[in-house]
Amino acid sequence: MTDLIVKAAVKEQLADQxxxxxxxxxxxxxxxxxxxxxxxxxxxxxxxxxxxxxx
Numbered sequence: 764m765t766d767l768i769v770k771a772a773v774k775e776q777l778a779d780q781x782x783x784x785x786x787x788x789x790x791x792x793x794x795x796x797x798x799x800x801x802x803x804x805x806x807x808x809x810x811x812x813x814x815x816x817x818x
Contacts, residue, residue, distance in 0.1 A: 766791060767791050767794045767795055767798070768787065768790055768791050768794055770787055773786075773787065773790065797818065798813075800817075801813050801818050802817075804817040805817050
């Protein structure tokens with residue numbers, strides 16, 4: 764699986780929190796699902812361009 768998230772950016776965003784290593788895998792899976800859903804919505808609307816409204 765391709766890493767879709769940047770661990771350093773997540774750590775920066777959650778600076779006051781500790782982040783477990785399995786969190787990154789779970790977050791990456793959620794992002795992959797979100798992207799797949801957005802692509803499906805764009806395709807269902809006869810578009811090849813995924814737009815913010817597809818989220």
